[in-house]
Amino acid sequence: MSKLNKTVVVYTFLAVFAVIFTKIYGLFGHGVTSLWMSNMYLVLVGGGAVIFLTIKGLAVDITDCTMFRLFYNIYNSGIAIIVNGMLLKGILEIAGATSGIVVWFLYVGTAFIVCAVLMLGYMLYEKYYKIKCISCKDR
């Protein structure tokens, strides 16, 4: 299975898991629900779609860049941190509690995504200008 197909499978599995988890958790919520928890799957679907379409839609292949692995890890981690933050926010909301820490998951997750986007830009810059790049294996 190619890396791209594996990404699609993993994101789809996690999105389905998020929906099932939300439904089961809701059974114990005594009627209280949380939009943060209910919408976790949207971030997974969106996050998976964005990385799939970006890599698939690019005119150049960036998967051979050494930096690609780091970019890929940082992007996935960003999505994971945001979804984790939404899950915690949902748990706290359903319990009727609040915490000032949870918002940091969203900030850090967003920072990871921004970082990944900058790395993507750098890889594209290297590819398009065919410079002796430090991030590609075969140059």
Next chain:
Amino acid sequence: MKKLCNIFKGKYIWAIAMAVILSTSSAYTLVDAFILPKSYVVIDNDQKNSVDNTDPQENTTEQQESQNSQDSQDLQNTQDSSGSQDTQDSQDSQTEPQVTDMSYKDNNISISIEKVTENGVVYYAADVQLSDISYLKTAFADNTFGKNVTQPVSEIAEENQAIFAINGDYYGFRDTGLIIRNGELYRDEARSAPDNQALTVNQDGDLGTVTEGEVSGESLISSGIWQSFSFGPVLAEDGSLALTNTKVSSRANPRTAIGQIDELHYIFIVADGRSNESNGMTLSELAQAMVDRGAVTAYNLDGGGSSAMWFNGNIINNPTDGRHSGERSVSDIIYIGN
């Protein structure tokens, strides 16, 4: 850069590292939110506040709170001197209280509790008439304003020599909400809509509601607000149903609510739920029960496993969170006492 890339080149190293970091930080977040107790203000026996925290940011807030407390102390003294004169007069002529399993009566306090069973719901309605607002009191668990500082309702009630008590708003489960107790401002962080209506009790004993954030806690204290509770929603206003949008579950659950019928005349309702004996009340049913009993203003307090009514040394309802029977430890109570 290449070195950095290579560090995480090993299969699963990044994933394992992230999993460990995320699990640890999530566990800490949940423990901090639900378990770790933090004391912000300790109230000593003389009702004076002392700062008990080393966090500079919190100290700043507490210094402001202390200042507010200082300001409100004047109000408290004013009220105490006027209120205590009446109280003293009535205590002088105090006769032996008449106490039964479901009622209490002395010169200043009259409590009558009714157990109602209807439509699969068991609830307790306490009709309370006071001669002075000083008999309607509040208390924090361990005499401490803080987060996750909790005690069962019965323990707080006994420590404060209460005659009657119900659970409060469980303010310590949240970082937000307007909290004024006994004329002192403890927290002035507005909650977000739609659940941002707080209940206020002024020095005359009248219940009212305010939207948190629209009026500052200090100005409320200046205008004579003596207590505030931050939960909701508002159940009744001007004698009519006043339920609005809320994130609080509207399904049948154990409930606690406070209402005012007339001058110094209150109604407290605690409904059992999540058990074979009682399904619990929906918010609409609770609001209707309040209005039916003549409440002009009524407000929903913390419910679920927290719902408890204590009278004359015993918990009289059947508190349960649906899994375990028995009292849940809470942050605060509302009580009637001499």
